[in-house]
Amino acid sequence: VTSSSDGSPFDPVLMAAVTELGGALRGLVDASVRTTVDPAELSAVAAAARELTTRLAASTRPVTRLPALDDPVAFRRRDSPVTGVGSAIAPPVVLHRDGDGVAGTATLGLAYEGPPGFLHGGMSGLLMDQVLGAAAIAAGRWGMTVRLELDYRGPVPLDRPLVLRGRLVEDAGRKAVVTGTIALAAAPEQVLVEARGVFVAPRPDKLAAYFGEVTDASGRHRPPGRPTDATALGEGAAG
Amino acid sequence: VTSSSDGSPFDPVLMAAVTELGGALRGLVDASVRTTVDPAELSAVAAAARELTTRLAASTRPVTRLPALDDPVAFRRRDSPVTGVGSAIAPPVVLHRDGDGVAGTATLGLAYEGPPGFLHGGMSGLLMDQVLGAAAIAAGRWGMTVRLELDYRGPVPLDRPLVLRGRLVEDAGRKAVVTGTIALAAAPEQVLVEARGVFVAPRPDKLAAYFGEVTDASGRHRPPGRPTDATALGEGAAG
Numbered sequence: 001v002t003s004s005s006d007g008s009p010f011d012p013v014l015m016a017a018v019t020e021l022g023g024a025l026r027g028l029v030d031a032s033v034r035t036t037v038d039p040a041e042l043s044a045v046a047a048a049a050r051e052l053t054t055r056l057a058a059s060t061r062p063v064t065r066l067p068a069l070d071d072p073v074a075f076r077r078r079d080s081p082v083t084g085v086g087s088a089i090a091p092p093v094v095l096h097r098d099g100d101g102v103a104g105t106a107t108l109g110l111a112y113e114g115p116p117g118f119l120h121g122g123m124s125g126l127l128m129d130q131v132l133g134a135a136a137i138a139a140g141r142w143g144m145t146v147r148l149e150l151d152y153r154g155p156v157p158l159d160r161p162l163v164l165r166g167r168l169v170e171d172a173g174r175k176a177v178v179t180g181t182i183a184l185a186a187a188p189e190q191v192l193v194e195a196r197g198v199f200v201a202p203r204p205d206k207l208a209a210y211f212g213e214v215t216d217a218s219g220r221h222r223p224p225g226r227p228t229d230a231t232a233l234g235e236g237a238a239g
Numbered sequence: 240v241t242s243s244s245d246g247s248p249f250d251p252v253l254m255a256a257v258t259e260l261g262g263a264l265r266g267l268v269d270a271s272v273r274t275t276v277d278p279a280e281l282s283a284v285a286a287a288a289r290e291l292t293t294r295l296a297a298s299t300r301p302v303t304r305l306p307a308l309d310d311p312v313a314f315r316r317r318d319s320p321v322t323g324v325g326s327a328i329a330p331p332v333v334l335h336r337d338g339d340g341v342a343g344t345a346t347l348g349l350a351y352e353g354p355p356g357f358l359h360g361g362m363s364g365l366l367m368d369q370v371l372g373a374a375a376i377a378a379g380r381w382g383m384t385v386r387l388e389l390d391y392r393g394p395v396p397l398d399r400p401l402v403l404r405g406r407l408v409e410d411a412g413r414k415a416v417v418t419g420t421i422a423l424a425a426a427p428e429q430v431l432v433e434a435r436g437v438f439v440a441p442r443p444d445k446l447a448a449y450f451g452e453v454t455d456a457s458g459r460h461r462p463p464g465r466p467t468d469a470t471a472l473g474e475g476a477a478g
Contacts, residue, residue, distance in 0.1 A: 039253050
């Protein structure tokens, strides 16, 4: 049992099971967009999937209670739709510190398609928002996105390893400006998508209004909003 | 059997089964981020999910062959990560014509969370890219995203019906400029996210390079890139 940034226990057995389920569901989602089995088999698989949903729904958390293993201060969110090892929506992006910024790797398959054969343009925005936000946190500047700009230099191919980068370029108190890029890992200097994000830490009254009811898995109040040393970056694939 | 924009047959039995599976997988993904069942049960569900993956993988399409039911000219993509009824990643957004633009509705749950209780900022970008692209198509101007700008006026709550809007504001030959918004359906005039997108139709040589190998489900070459009357908008939930 290792521990989180606040010293609370971290359960590796649960993390392994969450990771296993996330991977299995990701595989199922991928198969669902590639399959050509007949309608009766699709319906039978759907019925079996509903049974699995019932099993998972046997015990659930309230929406204001973060899942076990989460550490919002360290930006570790097991079910993040971008970096979450437990999320079937997430590729997932794996982030680590890189020089004065962060770098991430991901490979996105057919489930993320926009124009045939290429990544959905909006998915590039989803990935960049996360990477830029992580770069702000890595620099001690957590904030919520207030502006995001994306320039698309070329289409991003599917099923190829990508490298994502983010770096703080301006630090003005509550406001942080971050830039980032997406490129193929095989051609990291040829930028396919360029991004610029502005993140602002909410004032205390907004923080209270937005996150006043949020607790961790044990029921303790642990809102986001505190600058962090982002120690979770690079510690496994939890993002 | 109704037909697609090119007169090819459209199989309602297959569409019903694809829609059923998409809905079932979406429910499973949602349950996976809310569950608190123990690690052994998570692993057992993962094993069962892998069996379902094997069943779907019994017959698959090549990546350059669009799935049956797709009609890229009419912008109907059953597995789109935003509008696809068959996609477990998609909320899905349901689009329809609205005045001189398009409007969409969607409700996003805990699987799309960014800051606790609110939609991931990048998800707003994903949704907007799709809605702006659909608005360009509705105006006869298909193109690929070259720039996307998002201004976040306020956090977008989870589990609340949203209304998404897009409208062409500038038409300059191959280039189209589109603006759009995200708001709560209960407060449609209070804009939470504002977006501006620039879409450019690739020149013929680029179209050939990007989509030269794409075929429809029957094996015929049917690339995107042709302006369309967007007749699929509002015809069911296929997006």
